[in-house]
Amino acid sequence: MDDDFRELLRTVDHELMAMLRLGRTVSWEIARDVHPNLEPNSYGLLLWLRRRGSTRLTDLAELTGISKGTLSRQVQALEQLGLVDRQPDPSDRRAALLSLSPEGQRRFDAARAARLAPFQQTMASWAREDLAVFARLLSRLNATER
Template sequence: MDQSAREEPVNPEPTEPESFDPEFLDLERELAVFLRRARATSGELAREVHPDLEPAAYGLLTRLAHVGPQRATELAGYFGVGKATISRQLRALENVGLVEREPDPADGRAWLVRLTEEGQVRFSLVRQARRRSHRSRLASWERSEIAELARLLHRLNSAE
């Protein structure tokens, strides 16, 4: 038998199961656009806070502003990244004076990470600008539509 007859194609055509709903294809496409835009926006927002920051830094600042001081391991768990990754990102934020570490009062061996005053001010200014942008983009939406979008995104983010 000829060897080439047994080889599988290098780039086979992707196939969709016949039972796959078009709604899920639409969702996949829209989520992909949303995620691409979110990544680009995170990079822009991080650079607005400080020009040396990576895109992931904005998410860390958001989390610390929302929940207050946290251990690095808690942050790593929340974002689903390893401790080495979160340590590197926190070190970058610490190096530019946006976060600092303080002893954990519940465990003297552990450290909490918190926003510095400078970090709070810079983050707050960028967050206010971002909120104005959201209001502008959604100006033609009904408040009930905005609430429904928030509710559905929360449901999606909470699903396991």
Template sequence: MVTGPAENLERELAVLLRRSRAISRETARSVHPELEPEAYSLLVRLDDVGSARPSDLAAFFGIGKPTLSRQVQLLERLGFLERAADPDDGRAVLLTLSPTGLEQVHAARQARRQRLHDRLASWDDADMAQLADLLARFNASII
């Protein structure tokens, strides 16, 4: 069977996505044994933006409010999230990482970065920069 660049790319992306899901599960479980990758993603997003309304998080991830609500409840029960009234709209709620959540997310993100660094130790900076540029270009094309 003859394959071309598009078929090779599709195959490699499939492998990357499978491995990425496995790494995400491992990373989430390193934060807490009950944590699913989707809930870990919420923690990462809050670490990136500081605080957010639940509706904004649901829109960002493309998930329904009931799904988000279940994940938020778990994260609150585990002590990783805090709720506060939105100062711009008293009817709305803002979610932020608790000190424990912040500590756990930072530790998990650092460990994940270190694993990536270790795996790419033999790569030169130009190759890493090229891959990052190509991935950014690809990601921008699928929005």
């Protein structure tokens, strides 16, 4: 590894840490926007459910890397807040399918729109190609960091 490569890695590390700090702050803010009693970590579960639709708990655990016990407690809290519904899985009556409730979807979509507004302002001046490269590289990084 040469010095230039090491310096680039340090810069990437610094920028990722700054992004993670911002992400934690934003997660707290968005969680409050969705529901005042929503735990910030649970916002990510809502994001997965919004993206995937009806999902089994075991599949959600695999996607998120959260243990089934922990995930079950988080989902139960989301159900109590009226943000998530649980329905029997028609292909396996022993299992259940989780999905955003209509209220959960409404609240999530409103909070997400508010969250995207600053990104839109910041990135409106970016060339589409730059934005596409940024999105592709973030996806690539996230795919390898699991």
